[in-house]
Amino acid sequence: MKKIVLHGLAVESHSEKYLIQIIDRLQKENVDIKYTSIFHSRNMELINDSKSIIDSSSSDLDAVFSLGGDGTFLESLLWVGDTEVPILGINMGRLGFLASIAKEYIKESLYLLFNGEYEIESRSLLSLETNMDLFQGKTYALNECAILRKDTSSMIMIKCYINDQYLNTYWADGLMVSTPTGSTGYSLSCGGPLMMPDSKDFIITPVSPHNLNVRPLIVSDHSELKFQIETRDRNFLISLDSRSETIENDVDIVVKKADFQAKLIRIEGINFPDTIRNKLGWGFDKRN
Numbered sequence: 001m002k003k004i005v006l007h008g009l010a011v012e013s014h015s016e017k018y019l020i021q022i023i024d025r026l027q028k029e030n031v032d033i034k035y036t037s038i039f040h041s042r043n044m045e046l047i048n049d050s051k052s053i054i055d056s057s058s059s060d061l062d063a064v065f066s067l068g069g070d071g072t073f074l075e076s077l078l079w080v081g082d083t084e085v086p087i088l089g090i091n092m093g094r095l096g097f098l099a100s101i102a103k104e105y106i107k108e109s110l111y112l113l114f115n116g117e118y119e120i121e122s123r124s125l126l127s128l129e130t131n132m133d134l135f136q137g138k139t140y141a142l143n144e145c146a147i148l149r150k151d152t153s154s155m156i157m158i159k160c161y162i163n164d165q166y167l168n169t170y171w172a173d174g175l176m177v178s179t180p181t182g183s184t185g186y187s188l189s190c191g192g193p194l195m196m197p198d199s200k201d202f203i204i205t206p207v208s209p210h211n212l213n214v215r216p217l218i219v220s221d222h223s224e225l226k227f228q229i230e231t232r233d234r235n236f237l238i239s240l241d242s243r244s245e246t247i248e249n250d251v252d253i254v255v256k257k258a259d260f261q262a263k264l265i266r267i268e269g270i271n272f273p274d275t276i277r278n279k280l281g282w283g284f285d286k287r288n
Helices: 013-028 037-042 070-083 103-114 272-280
Strands: 003-008 032-036 063-068 087-091 118-123 126-129 144-148 156-162 165-172 174-178 201-207 217-220 225-230 235-240 243-248 253-257 262-267
Touching: 003 013, 003 037, 003 070, 013 032, 013 063, 013 103, 032 037, 063 070, 070 087, 087 103, 103 262, 126 144, 126 235, 144 156, 156 174, 165 174, 165 201
Parallel strands: 003 032, 003 063, 063 087, 087 262
Antiparallel strands: 118 262, 126 253, 144 174, 144 235, 156 165, 156 225, 174 201, 201 217, 225 253, 235 243
């Protein structure tokens, strides 16, 4: 790896040593280090190299290092876009399913990375299609696409079609389509199942449904999902991961698999079962 971009949050004082550690190691490997303009502006006191700012992703990049939590990782994915540059998530936040490398293991992880002991994982993305100009054209999500009520206590009505076949009308606070990657996030908190990252499926998960016999449904990721929405207030929220916009009832929504993927760098020895056990507290029982 000869050309790497750093992106992330403003590095707090107690974590400055980890940023220095990363930069020192990259320099030792003769890496051409670049910084996103956002990361540089957030850390101007630590990074004085304004000539290494890069404004957009390109296929000649070897990797992006995302320094923060999962929210920062999603920011990095938006920056990468459809170039499919691999992303390494270094967790300087609180919870990290995507940013899986803890600060304390940066030195060891970079050693393994530059010794070729890593894999590139491909993760499915969701694509949103409407007749409106939304999300500045970046209409894709790694975790979920959610349709949610807005500024009202009333439920919304969501008609759902799978490959043009009518499935159900949901009376609920909302409905989401989640990827296997997103199964550990919002969908999980609404009762959705956990899925292995390489599963070829999506999850349709209702948010606080009126009918208690309505349950999450797993569908093939080759499915095209269409939604029609009715609300009393004539508008609702639609979100892609951590981004949201308000749209009106008379908009048809189509959600399907994007034609490009997210590429995640997985260091050898770090795997999904270990991550969910650690993050969800599985097995922390004296009987185990």
